[in-house]
Amino acid sequence: MTRRVAICAVAQTTYERSKWYQRMQGMALEVVEQLIQATGLDFEEDTGINQVVTVSDDVFDARTISDGAMTDVVGAHYRTEEKVSQDGAQAVYYALSVILSGHHDVVMIVGHCKESQPTSRNLVTHMAFDPFFTRPVGLDYLAAAGLQAQAYMAKSKVSDKQLADVVVRARKNAAKNPKIADLKQITAQEVLASPIWADPIRELMAYPISDGSVGLILASEERAKKLTDKPVWITGVGNCYDGFFLGDRDLAGNFALKRAAQKAYRMAGINDVKTQVDLFEISDQYAYQLPMWAEGLGLCADNAGGAWLSNGGPDKARVNLSGGVLAGNPMILGGLVRVAEAALQLRGEAGARQVDGAKRAVAQGLTGPAGQLQTVVVLER
Amino acid sequence: MKKNRNVGIIGIGQTRHSSHREDVNQPEMIHEAITLALEDAKMTMDNVDCIVHGNMELFEMIHQPDMWHVISDGAYGKPGLRLTTGGTTGATLVCGADTLVASGLHDVVLAVGFEKLQEGHTTGGITNMADPLWGRELQTGALTGMTADAVIEEFGEKRAKHAAMKMRVIMDKHAMLNPLAHRRFGFTDDMIPTMIDNVPPLVGELRIVHMCSQSDGACAMIFASEEVAKKRCPNPAWVMDHITIHREETFNLFGNVEEMTTMRYAAKKLFERNGITNPRKQIDVFEMYDPSSWWGLDWIREFLLLEGDEHLKMVEDEEIAINGSFPINPSGGVVATNPIGATAMIRVAEAALQIRGMAGEHQVKKDVNLALASGFGGTLWTVLVLLSKNPPKLTEK
């Protein structure tokens, strides 16, 4: 890369089951105000924030051009705003390219979503399937995940009990995360007793419906050094699409994630992720995805997810100390929250979750059915 | 413009645009455009590093359609991105592709924008952009007569109505030269008085004939780094600059602007930073996003930073005609063809065709060195893209 780009500030609302008391605008404004407060930036032409990359989804928001509601609160009145309508880690990729291109030196990313607004999250994701073959079969992202979970658990010898432990661990970690509100601590038995949603995924193995907003300020090296004394450099990024029809894919094969990770690691100069990265923020929308994406990221060998879990792999590699998506982030913001949490760790601002001396982190996000599109970001201090 | 490296457009493909492409589904339709773009660039999918995809999904109600479209857009095993900004989407995809190549992250980026408006209800889909708590039961899609009223108030009913209809006829004459255009009626000047009196109104003085099409169609463009472009293409169109300007939503969506219009603001900034002091002379052709003839007419003044009735004269004297001094929309424009997610990209594609001398029957005869393309959408947002025949000189990074 010709220029270096850093994250200069991170802001999040809390994530709740229902922010009934706020609209999208209110949530995003909280985030924008925190970012402005942290950096002292304004929106002056040429010197302030002139480019905003938003993250939202028209179907979740039930609003065509869902960024149309946000122009004023993100400060984009008579400025540039562009919407990424995929997982927010994609917005980090795009904002990075905006600065690398030279077109802008400072970019603000703001994402929002209220999964509590539609009466059924599954109806929304059901719309992602084609009208001719996959919709009539009744697929939505939950059902697709169920199919993937079956394939993966068989291949990597992961048991229901191990997944229950993943959930318990996620909530224990989330208890140290002030942004995670209203999430009860539970036992493995409670997880295993919760109703089946899409075999083998049980209710408590799925990420809870969540509302919230998250944002970042990215800047070129020159600007970053003036905006913060703790710039977090984005040293690698990679993304990759898998096929669409589930039958075309090796559902447990991590095709897309491996390629995305390899690209990001090559860019960042990582050749042994197990020893060269201090912590990982993985988007585990469902418990089985924690070991599965760990395999794709190279944290353990292929088919060794079950063994990795048994040997305390997640704790040893400092995976999802934030609680992960399992603790409750809107699906479309999952990867962006992972980047935010990783950045907080590298800035030493992770409070009770802090990994001492963390220097390098990997964050991952996914979009689409059964993680069809994967995005990996490498961050360094 | 500060830019890491230059970006050239080396491949362009469009489907034939139509009211009902019932012979293809969405992936098949975009595949047509992508195949044509690859053929134009003399490339295969293997040469493409990244796919940038966009549309306005609430028309077809497919959530995250780029997932399904992997079966036909070549994104399998590759990086990609989805950008969606309403009507400006196509132009945002151009900005995104240009940005990704200029950044150095990718050398060759394929951008594809599309819409299958017959798979949904266009006006209903646009009305859905309104706030559900106050505007959604009042908005009528993109239909408004307020601009017509303003033009009529400023210039008098007779002159205003004639100019808007003349604009419409000129656009149709251009569309008749574009075999891909959706609506090609064969209007002639002597039909103008009858049309003014007899065409049914949609909203106020906005009549059916003034309003843009609702089309099915796709557009694909291939963007390459300077090195790749020069090696592979004898005549790239170079991306010189682009700018996006948004505006807050208010009760009065389509007018009553507090500051200057985003069109004028964007044009001012773009021209200033590219040494354009006389756009009418220095820009050779303009593909303007004209959602209606009234808006098209009004915005000539905004984009060219004119005052008074200069823009009406440009229409009345046919300066905007294909062989006029300042041709606008030699393709026929948005009134002729409007697959919304592709429309703003088609403006850039058509401008690029003009620069490359590849617009066939609707090629302007004069030398085209600098071309301008605009995108429109949202709450009166503007995207402007400036293309040049010669690679731009890069300023200091």
Place this chain on the structure above:
Amino acid sequence: MTMTEETNVKQNLIVLRQILEIPQHFSTGPIMGRFLKELRDNKRIMANRCPKCGRFHLPPREVCAICRARSGEFIEVGPEGVIQSYDLVYYASPDPLTGQARQAPYTTVNVLLDGVQGKDTLWHLLNETDPAKIRRGLRVRAVFNEERTGSIFDIKYFDIIDNK
């Protein structure tokens, strides 16, 4: 088959017709919530003001887009005002909230309410569809429903009142 034979074979294309529906819970938040509450409980139309430039926002909004400052106090405006612009809609388009086609013609109107500083108008229906009777500059007054629910349509429509 020869080319001619191929082109003469008719294809039966498969077309699927569906109506898709996802019910929503829209939050009003504190700002719109206050606006709608005042309509319902007090038959008052409230704007909020930018503490920096002083312009009124209607609908009330979280921030002033120009000053990029959080909006300030709520102030009652109207219920009368002046027509700034209007649209006579002849085209019966569907309403995405109900799926039903609207009754046309209808008139939407942008009213600059008495007391508003700045140009923000209120967008609503006008109780008149005869173009000969409508023009900019007419004074209008909001007519409230007897039964109100906390909706923009607690105002039934605007009536044209006699010019002064």
